[in-house]
Amino acid sequence: MPGGRLTQQDRLLIATRLTAGHGYAEIARELDRPTSTISREVTRNGGRAGYRAEHAQLATGSRARRRKSSAPEESGPATDAYGRDRSAVREYAELFAETMVETGLPRMASRVLSFLYTADAASLTAAELVRELKVSPASISKAINYLESLELVRREPDPGQRHEHYLIAEDIWIQAWRTSARANANWAGTARKGAELFDPATPAGERLERMSQFFQQLSDDMSGHGPDPEVAEDTATLLAALVHASRPLTSTQLSTALDWSSDRLSAALSAAKTYELFTDPLAVKTVAPDTYAVAVTRLSDAQRRALAPASPRARAT
Secondary structure, X not given: OOOOOOOHHHHHHHHHHHHOOOOHHXXXXXXXXXXXXXXXXXXXXXXXXXXXXXXXXXXXXXXXXXXXXXXXXXXXOOXXXXXXXXXXXXXXXXXXXXXXXXXXXXHHHHHHHHHHHHXXXXXXXXXXXXXXXXXXXXXXXXXXXXXXXXXXXXEEEOOOOOOEEEEEOOOHHHHHHHHXXXXXXXXXXXXXXXXXXXXXXXXXXXXXXXXXXXXXXXXXXXXXXXXXXXXXXXXXXXXXXXXXXXXXXEHHXXXXXXOOXXXXXXXXXXXXXXXXXXXXXXXXXXXXXXXXXXEEOOOOHHHHHHHOOOOHHHHHO
């Protein structure tokens, strides 16, 4: 792993790339540094919106002088009780936190959750989190309250003591999955109300209706109500068959060609209709009673006309 401190030139490049909207990982690759080094540099010097190369350079020098003046005669051990490099462990915790930030979790909540998850202790107190993360008690309290609302962290009182212990929920990732499913269901419900208000026949109503269907399907899938994997595979095969045939086919023709029972075909047709947003740009359409064809859903009528084959007379001229 490349070592050494960031130079002023490095910081100028970071500031330029942040202004251009580049991500931490992209900047880290350009500087040949760990992503956590970049995220930590930006976080401690004003964040994405407030990062300034000159200020960061001056602040780093100031922190180095303070550490030098306050350093004890003998530094602490470079490894922990398990023989692991402390700096590498902390760097990994920052990377873990940054990954969660990129998925939408607030930064302080991400740092608290990352530290709890990578600590060997079964639980930590607010004072321990304040000391390790070097933030205020109020910041820890706000982050813990947020994580509790998501059921990712729980607190337990210490008998005979005033402080509380914070623990990672045993099924943390299952809880995160359920929380995400509930959020998708909320999006679906909100979009559905909008579609009813605007009328699905209008452009705005149609967009909201499709949004509602999309998030409802995500919620159903994450809640265990999605299609059986075999049915999903059959749906893909059904689409491939209709594309290959290049013509409408009846249920009997499809069942015979695919060597499927009528129930199996019916399940695939139903799934194709339900998951139309996920099979986009292809969709199965009923073109006549019990007759189906594949349609391309993304193109407008004008685009279809522009892409249509020219007539023999037009080609001749």
